[in-house]
Amino acid sequence: MAIEPELVKxxxxxxxxxxxxxxxxxxxxxxxVDVAAIxxxxxxxxxxxxxxxxLPLSTIRDWxxxxxxxxxxxxxxxxxxxxxxxxxxxxLSSSE
Amino acid sequence: MAIEPELVKxxxxxxxxxxxxxxxxxxxxxxxVDVAAIxxxxxxxxxxxxxxxxLPLSTIRDWxxxxxxxxxxxxxxxxxxxxxxxxxxxxLSSSE
DNA sequence: TCAGAGTGTACGGCAATGCCGTATAGGCGG
DNA sequence: CCGCCTATACGGCATTGCCGTACACTCTGA
Numbered sequence: 001m002a003i004e005p006e007l008v009k010x011x012x013x014x015x016x017x018x019x020x021x022x023x024x025x026x027x028x029x030x031x032x033v034d035v036a037a038i039x040x041x042x043x044x045x046x047x048x049x050x051x052x053x054x055l056p057l058s059t060i061r062d063w064x065x066x067x068x069x070x071x072x073x074x075x076x077x078x079x080x081x082x083x084x085x086x087x088x089x090x091x092l093s094s095s096e
Numbered sequence: 097m098a099i100e101p102e103l104v105k106x107x108x109x110x111x112x113x114x115x116x117x118x119x120x121x122x123x124x125x126x127x128x129v130d131v132a133a134i135x136x137x138x139x140x141x142x143x144x145x146x147x148x149x150x151l152p153l154s155t156i157r158d159w160x161x162x163x164x165x166x167x168x169x170x171x172x173x174x175x176x177x178x179x180x181x182x183x184x185x186x187x188l189s190s191s192e
Numbered sequence: 193t194c195a196g197a198g199t200g201t202a203c204g205g206c207a208a209t210g211c212c213g214t215a216t217a218g219g220c221g222g
Numbered sequence: 223c224c225g226c227c228t229a230t231a232c233g234g235c236a237t238t239g240c241c242g243t244a245c246a247c248t249c250t251g252a
């Protein structure tokens with residue numbers, strides 16, 4: 001197996017970070033969100049949840065089934081729905 | 097020019113709706129959002145806006161330049177940012 | 193007992209977006 | 223004149239958004 005310069009570089013970087021000689025770069029957080037949990041905390045079925053927040057049912061399904069991962073905007077929105085469900089619902093209903 | 101059965105069908109449908117014989121189907125609202133306006137209302141540059149709400153600058157750009165249109169989740173999020181900027185910022189900052 | 197409604201899992205599939213990068217241009221302070 | 227900030231424009235690929243269909247399970251009323 002040939003030596004991969006890129007891997008060597010990365011390994012040295014990891015070592016440097018581990019030893020505190022380097023700051024870890026911004027990492028792309030897996031950003032997991034338990035959509036089902038957020039939804040269930042509000043006692044809503046997938047359908048009613050989707051309807052309540054104006055999102056496509058199929059998209060909710062994809063998220064819950066792990067087939068797709070919500071992008072950043074969706075991610076933030078979900079956290080808002082989790083923390084302030086009524087505020088979100090109010091904004092949505094106003095002017096729609 | 098050949099007759100297009102689909103168009104004829106649509107035309108008849110439109111007529112039926114116009115005459116009240118049929119309910120208009122759910123229409124996909126163009127759902128335009130003036131991201132730049134929302135951002136400027138908060139006196140933020142594209143960069144600071146993106147940073148403030150944890151969104152990729154490139155995505156903000158795409159939206160403002162009309163190259164891409166925010167999907168439903170993003171759309172709702174933008175309306176939340178517009179109406180309740182501080183609530184959104186607060187939720188975002190908590191736990192990140 | 194069985195048809196039907198409601199809920200959820202699973203997945204095919206295409207158009208469209210998300211997000212990264214680079215090039216270009218105008219304004220501004222040093 | 224150079225560097226910095228801000229914004230427009232766009233190439234490009236992986237991934238998602240969203241629609242549709244098929245199945246399985248549970249509950250309810252005829």
